[in-house]
Amino acid sequence: MKFTDGFWRIRDGVEALYAREVYDLESTATQLVITGATRVVNHRGDTLNAPTLTVTLDSPAEDVVRVRVEHHRGARPPQRFDLDETAKGTAEIDGDHGVLRSGTLEARVTRGTPWNLTFAQNGKILTRSGHRSLGLMRHEGRTYVHEQLELGVGETIYGLGERFGPLVKNGQSVDIWNEDGGTSSEQAYKNVPFFVSSGGYGVLVNDAGRVSFEIGSESVERTQFSVPGEVLEYLVIGGPTPKDVLDRYTALTGRPAQVPAWSYGTWLSTSFTTDYREETVNHFVDGMKDRGIPLSVFHFDCFWMREFSWTDFTWDPRVFPDPVGMLSRLREKDVRVCVWINPYIAQRAGIFDEADEKGYLLKKKDGTTFQWDLWQAGMGLVDFTNPDAVAWYQGHLRRLLSEGVDAFKTDFGERVPTDVVYHNGADPESMHNFYTQLYNRAVFEVLEEVRGRGEAVVFARSATTGGQQFPVHWGGDSTASYVSMAETLRGGLSIGLSGFGLWSHDIGGFEGTPDVTLFKRWTAFGMLSSHSRFHGSGSYRVPWLVDDDDATDLGAAAVARRFGKLKARLAPYLLRAGREAHDRGTPVMRPMLLEFPGDPAVAYLDRQYLLGPDLLVAPVFTPDGTVDYYLPEGRWVSLLTGEGVEGGRWVQERHEVDSLPLLVRPGGVIPLGARDDRPDTEHLDGLTLLVNPGADDGWERTVDILDPRGDLATFTVRTENGRVTAHSDVRDGWGLARPGGERVAAQDGTAVVD
Known part of the structure; x- marks a missing residue:
């Protein structure tokens, strides 16, 4: 003002x-x-x-x-x-x-x-x-x-x-x-x-x-x-x-919580207003497997509940007559399940009258229940300052978790009126932003209670200070355009500099239907974000429905497969970055200035970022594949090709839809898992340390690898006489390589590459 x-x-x-x-x-x-x-x-x-x-x-x-x-x-x-x-x-x-x-x-x-x-x-x-x-x-x-x-x-x-x-x-x-x-x-x-x-x-x-x-x-x-x-x-x-x-x-x-390893995998959504039932879900889940595209989480958006009834926490029996059986069958396919919720209770919802009678909804100043028709007809808003209302809301979530649900997408939380009265007498102006903190906390806490610390994950849209404690957050309603893809990245970098460690966005854009090239470019960007979700509004975001080119390496399914498998292998690296977010508040997706604060050229860069400490990502925001990006001093190496690129300058390249600038920084160590089908595997079994060593002899780096079970292994990497040496108390089962080079297996806890 x-x-x-x-x-x-x-x-x-x-x-x-x-x-x-x-x-x-x-x-x-x-x-x-x-x-x-x-x-x-x-x-x-x-x-x-x-x-x-x-x-x-x-x-x-x-x-x-x-x-x-x-x-x-x-x-x-x-x-x-x-x-x-x-x-x-x-x-x-x-x-x-x-x-x-x-x-x-x-x-x-x-x-x-x-x-x-x-x-x-x-x-x-x-x-x-x-x-x-x-x-x-x-x-x-x-x-x-x-x-x-x-x-x-x-x-x-x-x-x-x-x-x-x-x-x-x-x-x-x-x-x-x-x-x-x-x-x-x-x-x-x-x-x-x-x-x-x-x-x-x-x-x-x-x-x-x-x-x-x-x-x-x-x-x-x-x-x-x-x-x-x-x-x-x-x-x-x-x-x-x-x-x-x-x-x-x-x-x-508050520090960002640690989230489970499976959450770093690919999330696939039904999308918003699309028509779906169990047969549709199985078709998509099986289609991902048949095409070799890793899938960790399937998300049911709004219409898993009946229209005009959100949020009643009840599966629409017309399309999901056996939800418990369906969730069990999905788990047998090694797929976790997320369902959409919000903090509003529609008048038609079967639980509205109970909430109203017990005083669980926000009140007007005259003592009547506040209702409006925005979003859902006659909906009331849960009063999360009322401990009984919180317990009631969490009770419905516990029932869904007992049925087999693994995570909740906590949508909305921004449309909060100021002409209301709270149970605890709080100022409604002050509560407008703070409401989402109480909402996401209530959901996250019941997930931790039921699933255990380190296994809780939400997919939240709204937040304020302190909300970083309840990850993951996603960037809201973008549109299917390159301009919106770029603004989405700016939002992610901005929230990272606001204390939030884990962040995602809708691959392809939410509003509208992306053209084929945009979808592929956004897929590469999305799979190289902290968390990755295919989601949209009025059309399915299943890769093979975007194009049906299964015959080449440039089809949408092939691009999703390539980058989905790469992300699965990056799971040890991402878990380590997530641990750093938990320990220090450093985001997984990092604006360049966080890692290079002394380089004045990075101050305004918002079309590239570091994924974790060592991987530079420059998404492609043009149909023809032209991309300009800046490299700080030193010799960088492409993770995809093994080619070296000298830094201290701007670089312009042109990339096909199955590629983008993805470079290991000088002195970077990238732990890669052996499995490319899922992120929640035994990471130390077949682990490869991919090293772009520092320029001088005597360079040394210590890297901790966090296994999904919580075990920690420490590796010391150094250069000696032009060779790269790695040592660990882990005696075998891991190896060492330069980007694009041959992997050398460790013997007696040591591996050496020339």
Whole structure:
């Protein structure tokens, strides 16, 4: 939200009361309290009829400073996010100077004018709040608190959720407000009031409601964030690298859970409005097997339930008369099952009356049940602040799990009204975004309870801060076009820089039917994402129905088979990347700046990414196969061909539909499984370490391989006299190779290639 009219003036109708002076400082051992006067106090009379802003600094964790700005402290506090507070800082006042220290991060302030608050790490100034930065704004009867932090020359800002515009947020106005807007609008399904700066820090605005960001778009020299009400709380999170910021941010707000190995395989959906029954499902499952396309999960979309009855958790008996038997038969084919749900209960659903009578649905202010006809006729919304409603909802999920369901697609959660009353009395404005957190948590927790920790997986569309704890998330409703494919990738990279480790999208695009070439290009991209799902709206996304070219290596089924098998072999590598997301918050799909923060050429790259730490992927966004991508310094090697490519430059290539730039970085080690039919196998049995070694003798790398059972094996890889040597306590059953080279089997725990 913009409050000013250019640099000099305030917008009509806006009253701006800025912190003009650091009037006073107080401290305890762990807190620094600042009185910010909104006028310069020259004498006692200046203290009359003048609002103040009370600014409290403390630390919830090492290298994190929390800033709480309060106008009227007795006002209703906003819904804040759950934080895991692990440490306290130290505060002190020395004369006119106050400092709050937390690890290597510190906040400093000095009595007097102008207002000043500086954040530094290891002596380096990261950003500051200065003259006309902190303000109390009044507009049309509402009060807002806003803050501005300085931007340095060349500083770039990332994150703020899954946003489909440019990866770099400079110049953008962003409202944190979950909406069902598709991938081609400024709206977002997953809004996260957190950003990462190339300047070596991050900022979380700890408010679950509407937060308005102006990223160099009102004052081009500053980031600005504002919230309605009387209180603003934000946290400055130290780096120095973007990875460090994500590590500290996810330690505070929750790490992504580990998901089962089978979830990294291919997911195939019935699609949305298509007509299907068990015979259709079997035809698709058997068709994938007959064509050698790996399949791990079959997804039943909305119409597994009867129309006008969503969500009643009941199989439509007209098309699925024996759901338990069907699920058992699918399990015999080694296929897991996911079913679609949402948090809305249609009036026609058999469980609506029970939910209504027991008070499990959101209420209007007059005490009646809130209903509307958006999406499903007469639907009510489950009130997840009511523990009894949560238990009731989870009970229906337990029944489906007992029938043989393995995962849930938690769709929607964005269409949440604000003119309602919650069971716990929560502010409905604050709950609009936070609703999805309660929804996905309820579903994920029952999956962990029934299936066990590490076996739970959802396919979620909506989220906010903390939602990364409940993976996987997918990119929502894209369209069948190259432009939408590219915007989808931007959304994935943006959500990765917002703390979310695991992400997917609809291969081929959701709306419309993709042409044959687009489908194949999107298949390669989709299979080289964290999670891979064929899904669409009004047409099946089964490869052989896209084209019937089974005779060549360029047909849709052949492309799906090639990249599906490759992904199955990459399972040990992906599980290791998923473990890193769980341990540190580093996403599996990584914007280039996460791995190459010192290379200024990568700052704006949003058409390529790293899959895990060592594989560069450049999807092809053109029908003719032309693709431009950037390689940092060093000798990169194609995983598909074994050819070397020198970095430190832009590269232009042309690829057929069964290929794309997929390169192992210098010093990269890619563990490949022996099985190419599924990801949940014994990874150490027949494992191959594919190595593109560092340029110099003496290069060494340690790699941990996580088996699906949870066993960990460590391999040490090094270069000696031009040869690559690998050693492990695993005595045999694994081997070593260079990309495109011959595999050498280990003997007595050691393998060597020239």
